[in-house]
Amino acid sequence: MTRLLPRRLPATAVAFVVFGLLFAFATIRSPDFASASHIRQLLVFASFVGFAALGQTLVILGGGLDLSVPWVMALGGIQLSIWTGDGMSSALGVVLLVLVGAGIGTISGLGVTALRIPPIVMTIGMGGLVLGYLMRVGLGSSTAASAPAAAERLVNDTLLGLPLIAYVWLAFALAAAWLLRRTGFGRALYATGANETVARLAGSRVAAVRVAAYAASGAASAFAGILLSGYVGQTYLNMGAPYLFSSIAAVAVGGASVLGGSGSYWGTVAGACTLTVLAALLPTFNLDAAWLNIVYGLVILLAVGVNRIAARGVAA
Amino acid sequence: MSALAASVRDAGVSLKRLPRGEWGTPLLLATLIVVDVSIQPALLDVTQIGLLIQTALVAVLLATAQTLAVLTRGVDLSVGSVLVVTDVLTATKLGGLEGDRLALLPLVLAAGAAIGLLNGALIAYGGLEPFVATLATWAIFDGVALLVLPTDGGAPPQQLTNLAIGETAGIPNSYIGLALVLLAWLALRRSPLGVRALAIGSDAERAFLNGINVRRTKLIVYALGGFVAGIAGVYLAASTSTGVPTAGDGLLLPSLAAVVIGGTSLAGGRGGVGLSVMGVFVLVFIGDLVAALQLPSWVATVASAAMLLIVVSLRSLPQVLARKETA
Numbered sequence: 001m002t003r004l005l006p007r008r009l010p011a012t013a014v015a016f017v018v019f020g021l022l023f024a025f026a027t028i029r030s031p032d033f034a035s036a037s038h039i040r041q042l043l044v045f046a047s048f049v050g051f052a053a054l055g056q057t058l059v060i061l062g063g064g065l066d067l068s069v070p071w072v073m074a075l076g077g078i079q080l081s082i083w084t085g086d087g088m089s090s091a092l093g094v095v096l097l098v099l100v101g102a103g104i105g106t107i108s109g110l111g112v113t114a115l116r117i118p119p120i121v122m123t124i125g126m127g128g129l130v131l132g133y134l135m136r137v138g139l140g141s142s143t144a145a146s147a148p149a150a151a152e153r154l155v156n157d158t159l160l161g162l163p164l165i166a167y168v169w170l171a172f173a174l175a176a177a178w179l180l181r182r183t184g185f186g187r188a189l190y191a192t193g194a195n196e197t198v199a200r201l202a203g204s205r206v207a208a209v210r211v212a213a214y215a216a217s218g219a220a221s222a223f224a225g226i227l228l229s230g231y232v233g234q235t236y237l238n239m240g241a242p243y244l245f246s247s248i249a250a251v252a253v254g255g256a257s258v259l260g261g262s263g264s265y266w267g268t269v270a271g272a273c274t275l276t277v278l279a280a281l282l283p284t285f286n287l288d289a290a291w292l293n294i295v296y297g298l299v300i301l302l303a304v305g306v307n308r309i310a311a312r313g314v315a316a
Numbered sequence: 317m318s319a320l321a322a323s324v325r326d327a328g329v330s331l332k333r334l335p336r337g338e339w340g341t342p343l344l345l346a347t348l349i350v351v352d353v354s355i356q357p358a359l360l361d362v363t364q365i366g367l368l369i370q371t372a373l374v375a376v377l378l379a380t381a382q383t384l385a386v387l388t389r390g391v392d393l394s395v396g397s398v399l400v401v402t403d404v405l406t407a408t409k410l411g412g413l414e415g416d417r418l419a420l421l422p423l424v425l426a427a428g429a430a431i432g433l434l435n436g437a438l439i440a441y442g443g444l445e446p447f448v449a450t451l452a453t454w455a456i457f458d459g460v461a462l463l464v465l466p467t468d469g470g471a472p473p474q475q476l477t478n479l480a481i482g483e484t485a486g487i488p489n490s491y492i493g494l495a496l497v498l499l500a501w502l503a504l505r506r507s508p509l510g511v512r513a514l515a516i517g518s519d520a521e522r523a524f525l526n527g528i529n530v531r532r533t534k535l536i537v538y539a540l541g542g543f544v545a546g547i548a549g550v551y552l553a554a555s556t557s558t559g560v561p562t563a564g565d566g567l568l569l570p571s572l573a574a575v576v577i578g579g580t581s582l583a584g585g586r587g588g589v590g591l592s593v594m595g596v597f598v599l600v601f602i603g604d605l606v607a608a609l610q611l612p613s614w615v616a617t618v619a620s621a622a623m624l625l626i627v628v629s630l631r632s633l634p635q636v637l638a639r640k641e642t643a
Contacts, residue, residue, distance in 0.1 A: 065447065111625070116632050118582055120391060120447055121572060121624070128569045128621025135614035241565075245455040258448050290462035297455030301438070304448055 011255025015270035047169045049272035051224035052243040053250040055217025057268045062210045063193040063260030064119040066217045068127035073240030076225030090150040098219045105218025109211030151230025176265035193260025245296040252303035348601035366488025372600045377548035379574035379592040381541035387517045389584025390446035395545045396564025397457035402549030404461045407470025407559025416473035428546015436538030440531040461561040470559035480554035501589035518585025573624035
């Protein structure tokens with residue numbers, strides 16, 4: 001069990017320390033910050049980023065990037081509300097949509113590996129196809145589709161004082177840690193991200209692990225979109241837009257190299273929590289939502305810069 | 317200079333001819349034009365074509381900025397955010413209630429160049445990968461645009477609008493705009509800067525060994541890209557008579573698609589703005605056809621994305637097959 005906890009020190013540990021310091025600062029600024037109800041709310045917000053960044057972490061570890069996250073998220077929320085509106089059970093809908101997301105990711109992964117298309121171009125193209133589909137189904141219904149009941153329960157109901165989604169997130173974090181640390185897939189993914197040619201010569205199934213990472217990203221994004229629709233209470237075309245930046249920023253803040261090969265999902269979890277606290281802090285400085293994007297951008301630059309200096313220090 | 321030119325030739329770069337096997341795009345474009353004109357013959361008219369170019373010009377400028385980055389083996393994800401910054405500045409600072417302040421136009425254009433300069437500095441001197449640096453500036457300046465103008469509105473100066481949508485001696489100004497873009501590219505391509513940029517794109521190490529200041533060249537190229545994307549924002553605000561802080565949202569995909577469809581190599585060093593302009597017009601005529609056939613607008617979105625994926629697949633297939641043979 002202990003092996004599934006953060007082992008990639010110090011980057012992951014640093015990410016948690018940064019989060020801890022920021023949270024302490026926020027609590028000093030406004031004592032209500034650490035109230036039980038506010039922490040519950042922050043956890044729900046952080047879990048959206050956490051799921052959107054789950055697949056992004058795997059893709060980035062393998063040396064890629066997934067820019068289709070926002071559109072696959074919107075697909076998850078919108079399509080589920082359409083299906084459940086037509087009478088489909090929401091459990092079946094969630095399963096089907098996670099599979100659809102995985103399918104979209106698989107196509108992206110095949111384009112990147114088999115056809116050697118740059119990840120940015122491939123995932124922007126796939127995102128464009130999904131957007132086109134969403135515009136088509138969106139034209140049919142004039143009102144915003146309502147969120148499925150199951151998604152609302154996941155983010156609104158609590159167990160032992162914490163939202164249900166927090167337990168689901170913890171389960172996925174443990175699973176991701178096991179996958180990355182204890183399986184051949186994880187080792188092959190790190191090896192691929194660090195140096196694809198060396199990994200291939202060493203016998204890693206480079207293409208297979210990269211495709212699997214994109215498939216996981218599609219699945220996790222669709223799931224994140226379903227959760228988000230449950231919280232917001234409705235679905236709309238641009239609902240996933242902020243998560244393009246936040247999913248990548250969470251990975252960078254978590255101490256992963258944006259060029260692949262090093263990092264951990266626990267780091268991303270810390271990154272998602274850090275970004276969520278930052279976002280919650282903005283209003284206390286009288287900064288409006290426009291600042292959110294600016295903060296995400298600055299955080300990406302800062303995290304990447306710090307990681308590079310840290311990596312240079314280790315190498316020296 | 318001659319040694320440099322030779323090294324560029326050695327690297328398989330011909331600055332004058334189309335790259336081998338690049339006749340697909342002109343053929344595709346010609347086919348689309350013929351089909352579109354046969355469906356709506358009224359299109360063959362100076363004013364109609366002028367309107368078509370007018371709607372295409374923003375995409376042309378963004379594709380130009382994207383091409384400059386791609387030629388140096390980079391990418392610029394921030395083109396849309398540069399556009400919205402100069403778009404909202406044009407709508408709020410140049411125009412507005414207190415009257416027009418056209419004299420500030422150079423400052424607005426400088427703002428675009430400054431964002432490009434920041435990209436270039438982060439990439440060339442900060443050592444960041446182009447996608448990381450421009451992803452971050454994309455986020456930052458999307459936010460900055462929303463700070464300047466939170467919701468759609470503002471009032472670009474009427475003179476700028478007249479310039480953007482007016483005509484000179486019976487010729488719509490959009491023709492002149494397009495011609496200026498192409499002429500500027502021809503001049504750049506033959507200039508020392510253009511030769512250096514292409515040399516860096518095809519082989520940065522070799523370019524460095526030939527005495528090219530790789531960092532400074534990249535800095536200038538990204539700054540130029542920011543300047544051009546900034547012009548796109550000013551033009552968009554002027555031609556639509558309003559400022560829209562989210563106008564850049566859907567524009568990254570077409571800018572990349574135009575570069576790819578045109579045939580500029582994503583591996584850098586081969587291609588040019590002329591090709592990307594063809595790529596833009598492929599997308600424009602697809603959109604025009606979709607409208608002419610009274611199809612819903614999602615068809616154009618799907619067609620653009622599909623065209624990007626199909627063309628990029630077709631272009632990479634020969635390399636993938638060649639690799640298989642040698643392996």
